[in-house]
Amino acid sequence: MPLLLLKDLPRYECLLEGAKVFPELDPSACEAYLHLLRAGDEVFSVTERNLAEHTISQGRFGVLMLLWNSTQRRTSTGHTVEPCRPAGPRTPAELADAAGVTRATMTGLIDTLERDGLVRREPDPDDRRMMSVRLTPKADAFVAALLPAHFQIMARLMAPLSETERKTLVALLTKILQSASELTATAPVLSASS
Amino acid sequence: MPLLLLKDLPRYECLLEGAKVFPELDPSACEAYLHLLRAGDEVFSVTERNLAEHTISQGRFGVLMLLWNSTQRRTSTGHTVEPCRPAGPRTPAELADAAGVTRATMTGLIDTLERDGLVRREPDPDDRRMMSVRLTPKADAFVAALLPAHFQIMARLMAPLSETERKTLVALLTKILQSASELTATAPVLSASS
DNA sequence: CTTTTTTAGTTAGCCGCCTAACTATCTGCT
DNA sequence: AGCAGATAGTTAGGCGGCTAACTAAAAAAG
Numbered sequence: 001m002p003l004l005l006l007k008d009l010p011r012y013e014c015l016l017e018g019a020k021v022f023p024e025l026d027p028s029a030c031e032a033y034l035h036l037l038r039a040g041d042e043v044f045s046v047t048e049r050n051l052a053e054h055t056i057s058q059g060r061f062g063v064l065m066l067l068w069n070s071t072q073r074r075t076s077t078g079h080t081v082e083p084c085r086p087a088g089p090r091t092p093a094e095l096a097d098a099a100g101v102t103r104a105t106m107t108g109l110i111d112t113l114e115r116d117g118l119v120r121r122e123p124d125p126d127d128r129r130m131m132s133v134r135l136t137p138k139a140d141a142f143v144a145a146l147l148p149a150h151f152q153i154m155a156r157l158m159a160p161l162s163e164t165e166r167k168t169l170v171a172l173l174t175k176i177l178q179s180a181s182e183l184t185a186t187a188p189v190l191s192a193s194s
Numbered sequence: 195m196p197l198l199l200l201k202d203l204p205r206y207e208c209l210l211e212g213a214k215v216f217p218e219l220d221p222s223a224c225e226a227y228l229h230l231l232r233a234g235d236e237v238f239s240v241t242e243r244n245l246a247e248h249t250i251s252q253g254r255f256g257v258l259m260l261l262w263n264s265t266q267r268r269t270s271t272g273h274t275v276e277p278c279r280p281a282g283p284r285t286p287a288e289l290a291d292a293a294g295v296t297r298a299t300m301t302g303l304i305d306t307l308e309r310d311g312l313v314r315r316e317p318d319p320d321d322r323r324m325m326s327v328r329l330t331p332k333a334d335a336f337v338a339a340l341l342p343a344h345f346q347i348m349a350r351l352m353a354p355l356s357e358t359e360r361k362t363l364v365a366l367l368t369k370i371l372q373s374a375s376e377l378t379a380t381a382p383v384l385s386a387s388s
Numbered sequence: 389c390t391t392t393t394t395t396a397g398t399t400a401g402c403c404g405c406c407t408a409a410c411t412a413t414c415t416g417c418t
Numbered sequence: 419a420g421c422a423g424a425t426a427g428t429t430a431g432g433c434g435g436c437t438a439a440c441t442a443a444a445a446a447a448g
Contacts, residue, residue: 022341022342022345024342024343024349026345026349026352028361029348029349029352029353030345030348030349031360032360032363032364033237033241033348033351035364035371036230036237036367037237037238039367039370039374040230040234041234042370042371042374042378043227043230043231047227049378057404058404059405091426091427092426093426093427098202101405102405102406102407103426103428104406104408104427104430105406107428107429108403108405109404112403112404127414127426128412128413128414129412129413130413130425130427131426147216147219151216151218151219153377154220154223154224155218156373156377157223157370157377158223158370160369160373161226163222165369166223167222168362168366169226169363169367170229172355172359172363173232173363174229175359176233176236176354176355177229177232177236178354179350179351179352179353180236180237180240181236183240183350184240184243251433251434252434253433254434285396285397286396286398287395287396295434295435296435297396297397298397298398298399298400298438299436300397301398302433302434302435303434322443322444323444324395324397324443325397
């Protein structure tokens with residue numbers, strides 16, 4: 001569970017009440033915001049609990065998936081899967097970038113993965129600053145064993161939504177994501193915007 | 195930023211491709227899942243960045259809000275606001291419960307808040323095991339100064355959504371939240387479900 | 389009235405996230 | 419050639435999650 005959040009979201013009347021005191025408070029926006037974080041957190045923790053049973057964290061799992069995705073393209077058993085990304089991430093820097101964490105964080109993740117024998121660091125022959133991170137066979141088996149349950153969890157989480165509702169949800173979330181990106185880009189200091 | 199996640203979400207064709215290999219993979223469910231976590235994460239980090247400018251974390255802010263919400267009811271300046279919750283949380287245990295974290299975590303949060311002079315621990319006269327946590331005047335001013343910008347951020351994040359879309363979003367998220375709760379309740383061990 | 393169980397809070401230690409500072413290497417400029 | 423700056427990775431230290439183990443006090447059981 002990544003973040004601390006109210007277990008019981010405030011009732012809508014409370015938001016309306018708050019809006020009388022704070023004119024900046026947009027009740028429906030606030031409600032949507034709180035539900036988004038709450039649902040995201042809950043969904044996250046459900047999958048995290050699943051992964052934890054295989055003694056792996058969400059973060060490490062993400063790294064494994066990135067690497068696994070890369071290897072699939074090369075060692076695929078006759079499938080010749082269309083590459084969905086130009087070239088799978090290999091180095092810690094690429095992995096950090098793809099995962100959206102800092103390089104320092106990636107160092108720590110690779111450390112623990114290597115300690116658990118799921119990953120190997122190999123020096124790059126051309127550039128001695130760089131490392132290449134590879135999955136071990138153990139990791140291949142590990143991921144393959146893990147994924148079915150992981151996908152089932154996702155499917156069950158979204159089970160109450162129809163296909164149309166899912167598309168609607170994705171569309172709405174995409175809009176929010178975009179406005180979040182704009183806020184990030186245009187308002188590094190909040191008071192300097194508006 | 196609480197969680198590690200793919201910066202670029204996989205294209206839908208990749209999910210379809212993956213579904214050929216893993217029959218458990220429901221592409222639209224997976225897509226919705228990824229978008230939900232991604233959007234939640236992004237939105238979270240936008241507000242976190244705002245709070246960070248006031249040198250406070252999302253977690254500490256949550257505690258302040260819970261306490262502030264309690265005090266509002268008692269010291270409200272003539273407003274006599276309808277209590278939105280039965281009785282505001284006061285003790286570390288109540289705060290932990292309301293915030294959805296463990297007591298150990300709450301101890302840490304209160305520690306740093308107390309260190310920064312935003313909160314005071316007072317022993318309960320009736321039950322010597324218990325503590326009562328109170329906001330300092332400094333915290334009152336702090337929260338009052340912080341909230342307008344915080345509400346503005348929420349409003350801007352949700353700006354691209356119409357009122358109807360916000361209601362739709364909340365309804366969809368509520369469905370997901372419910373299925374997540376059911377998964378949590380009925381499947382403490384994943385393999386024991388289904 | 390003692391003993392056991394429950395409860396409140398803290399402590400200790402792990403993990404993953406961050407930033408900032410550091411080392412080593414490569415690249416480019418002159 | 420040689421040095422300045424960029425780049426890859428790590429290290430160090432902080433924070434906020436967690437679990438598990440502990441202390442002190444209250445409540446329940448006998």
